[in-house]
């Protein structure tokens with residue numbers, strides 16, 4: 001039976017309301033932290049828990065908090081990153097929609113640790129119905145004395161504000177998010193200075209993912225030691241995975257990071273196997289930006305060991321034979337799916353979402369999409385494959401923010417592991433155009449290229 005820390009109460013009827021959440025033991029971590037701990041003790045506890053940021057990069061949360069410039073009378077801010085626009089990722093949505101008080105509780109404890117009296121939730125524009133849920137939870141928390149002035153008579157003041165984004169993937173990147181929160185166009189900033197030194201309105205700021213901040217609640221309730229015992233190696237605690245694609249049971253699952261990828265895909269508790277009895281072809285295990293892995297490398301590492309659903313194991317072998325946990329968006333492809341078409345669709349997304357500040361990303365994403373479109377529509381040349389490889393290599397590491405890398409990695413991995421599929425499209429263009437690889441049900445919004 002799996003361990004549940006975040007979704008433990010998810011199925012309790014009415015848990016979205018303050019009364020039920022509180023009756024089920026909600027807000028106990030606020031009482032514990034504010035009454036019995038100092039802000040530094042809370043930060044130490046998060047450090048000891050080994051919690052790694054759940055937004056994608058997996059950076060240790062407690063360590064990030066300790067980088068924040070010390071209080072010197074200047075306001076400091078905590079910002080909750082609820083932009084969640086990475087294709088395949090929808091775990092934060094689940095938390096906010098069904099357990100809003102868990103996030104608010106985590107935000108209050110984290111704000112206390114960081115000395116943030118004005119804390120923000122930046123939420124993607126497309127989650128149009130969720131700000132109302134969060135604002136209701138904030139109002140209920142305030143009515144019951146968990147927010148506002150002098151919380152629990154401890155002298156700590158805190159307000160939480162919900163800020164709606166306009167709907168841009170780039171606004172999930174922390175410095176673009178900060179720009180957007182300040183009312184400007186969401187263009188990433190050049191770092192340094194990092195947000196811990198100069199963030200929102202030039203004040204020291206910590207940006208953390210929704211799941212990272214919700215995880216602070218069980219860390220404080222059960223203690224860092226107990227939290228760190230769950231999981232394996234540097235993958236402590238539990239992780240939310242949003243599973244989608246050609247599986248029997250898409251959904252959001254909380255996993256103990258000792259489970260194997262194979263068990264996660266095939267067990268009835270999680271994905272329930274590949275839909276329609278088909279074979280597993282490949283998987284993108286951590287959201288659209290991370291490298292795709294063919295079935296053989298997904299289930300076992302290059303060393304022949306069972307691959308596990310955790311940070312170290314998913315990354316084993318580097319990008320040559322491994323991938324990444326990323327944001328936990330687990331996208332499964334069955335044997336009928338076309339990797340070329342899939343990569344083309346992702347490239348179109350990154351081209352559209354590039355903010356355009358740096359040339360390698362602005363020009364490269366559009367160029368890659370064009371070439372992939374040609375190959376997919378039977379107008380490609382063999383030299384296009386090497387050209388694609390060359391373009392992605394020149395984007396990676398040469399841009400202001402990691403969106404450039406995020407656009408390059410899926411192309412690199414698709415060529416690395418499925419080069420024969422690209423060659424097939426080029427050798428047999430007519431068949432490539434006719435064969436739909438099971439994607440006939442997609443209305444393709446891309447016009448076929450007019451010339452080679």
Ligand SMILES: Cc1cc2nc3c(=O)[nH]c(=O)nc-3n(C[C@H](O)[C@H](O)[C@H](O)COP(=O)(O)O)c2cc1C
Pocket residue numbers: 052053054055056057058059061064081082083084085086169170171172173174175207208209210212213401402403406
């Ligand atoms: C293009 C791009 C989009 C991102 N989108 C998100 C997002 O939607 N949510 C998120 O938490 N982090 C996102 N990130 C990562 C953030 O920049 C940042 O690392 C994260 O919010 C830190 O939180 P964590 O330490 O709790 O993971 C994105 C990064 C990039 C480059």
Ligand code: SF4
Pocket residue numbers: 170187188353354355356357358359361362399400401402403404
């Ligand atoms: S990498 Fe792309 S998205 Fe990031 S700053 Fe440069 S142009 Fe903008």
